[in-house]
């Protein structure tokens with residue numbers, strides 16, 4: 001299943017300006033987590049390309065020992081360099097997004113000071129396992145990515161990312177025939193594990209592969225704008 005929404009109304013939204021319920025103000029913060037190689041950096045890059053003309057975006061990447069993901073985004077010039085920043089976690093990646101979030105909070109605050117008018121901050125976790133989740137003190141919503149080549153039994157294995165993330169992305173649908181993965185079983189198992197929470201299937205090798213994720217992000221921004229008014 002490939003969803004290709006191109007409804008311009010979804011990106012034609014008013015940027016948030018008022019305080020957020022619960023006290024936090026500023027840009028919408030979305031965390032992206034998931035196993036190594038699932039396509040987190042590719043998703044961040046595609047979201048930036050898709051939304052950068054309508055929204056003011058910045059990115060924080062988390063790597064264990066390097067700045068590799070930030071450097072990949074800089075090389076691809078998905079955003080101006082001052083909008084991309086890296087946190088070196090130096091430990092298990094989930095620690096920096098869940099337990100001691102201070103380095104990430106500082107990175108977001110620095111970006112807000114530097115850019116000023118941000119609508120959206122994307123925070124990419126280092127690649128981890130199925131247990132990684134973000135602290136609600138750091139993000140508003142979490143996207144969890146898995147990929148078809150990682151095994152079509154992953155949705156059945158569960159874990160907090162698969163079962164509770166605000167959006168589950170099953171990426172690399174193009175690889176299904178090559179690795180013998182059953183896409184409809186993956187989607188069925190994911191939906192069974194998640195109840196009413198959304199699931200999308202993506203192929204980022206397709207020109208419009210990011211659309212279902214971009215639509216979801218725009219809806220979250222529209223929700224925030226509505227809550228503020």
Ligand SMILES: Nc1nc2c(ncn2[C@@H]2O[C@H](COP(=O)(O)OP(=O)(O)OP(=O)(O)O)[C@@H](O)[C@H]2O)c(=O)[nH]1
Pocket residue numbers: 034035036037038039040041042043069126127128171172173174175202203204205
């Ligand atoms: N075939 C295929 N390859 C993809 C797709 N999405 C991403 N990739 C490739 O998968 C590889 C890993 O993608 P990344 O975006 O670096 O994955 P990641 O989750 O950020 O990886 P870490 O940061 O190391 O955890 C890259 O070579 C991408 O080009 C897809 O939909 N289909």
